[in-house]
Amino acid sequence: MKKKFITLGLVIIFSGYIFSQNINILPKLDSLNIFLKENIQDTDPGAAILIKQDGKTVYENYRGMANRQKGEKLTPNTTMGIASMSKQFEGMAVLILVNQGKLRLDDYIDTYLKDLPIDDRKITIKQLLTHVSGMPEITQNENFMNSLDKPRSIDEILAIALNGPMRHEVGGKYMYCNTGYTIVVKLIEQITGQSYHDFLAENILNPLDMKNTYSCDINNNAIDIASRYRQDSTGFHDAVKVHFSNLIGGGGIISNVRDMSIWADALLSGKNLPTNYKEMWQTAILNNGEDTHYGLGMGISNI
Incomplete structure (x- = not known):
């Protein structure tokens, strides 16, 4: 029997949701930890990752920085633009x-x-x-x-x-x-x-x-979210500054991975x-x- 696979996409670098009930993700988590340690240094722009299976969180990890200039680490409370x-x-x-x-x-x-x-x-x-x-x-x-x-x-x-x-x-x-x-x-x-x-x-x-999710417009811009960066051969640099009113509808929502896991659960169950x-x-x-x-x-x- 085929199952619908809903791709929720990217949050900053990566956030994943496993929806199929037949996939055993647990043996692969050690490999994921190794990958993150090898590819995201403590001072790099961060990644927030949450994986759910059968309605339960089986993996949650936060690596790197939310704001490199201020030395702020990425945490479960860090909000960010969720793009498309x-x-x-x-x-x-x-x-x-x-x-x-x-x-x-x-x-x-x-x-x-x-x-x-x-x-x-x-x-x-x-x-x-x-x-x-x-x-x-x-x-x-x-x-x-x-x-x-x-x-x-x-x-x-x-x-x-x-x-x-x-x-x-x-x-x-x-x-x-x-x-x-x-x-x-x-x-x-x-x-x-x-x-x-x-x-x-x-x-x-x-x-x-x-509680950590909202839509931006001309009267409600993003506040205290993870900073955006671009990378070239010389390292990381501040990305172009954006007023999120320009992204309304197609990309103007701010959230974090725990809130997005609530959204994923709602899409699967229809609750509320x-x-x-x-x-x-x-x-x-x-x-x-x-x-x-x-x-x-x-x-x-x-x-």
């Missing part, structure tokens, strides 16, 4: 609204956002969340990428992103697109009358007791999630019938 894992929370937020009867995944986005400059092309909410919309990609805008330290509202981000041409016909290709997630955040805020930050807290994070939560795993099908293997904010494959 943020998309999973947006997918669930949309399913909550579907469950409440406030929208449908196959609704066209211009049904709600009538002033959005997207020509006359009909694009559904699901197509935006599954990277098949053909929308221009915000991270390909050089001016935007060179000014990530500037706080921006959703409308300011979209004014930049939607200034470019469509990349392909709607539903014609799978092309990773953060712009779609920014658009859907705007949709969520318009339908609910709440900020995305507050909607996530009220409907997902607080019910799951994820809407009854339709499994729709997260329904992948997009292209116009030619090809499966994209991508659901609402996460890659999906069979093992």
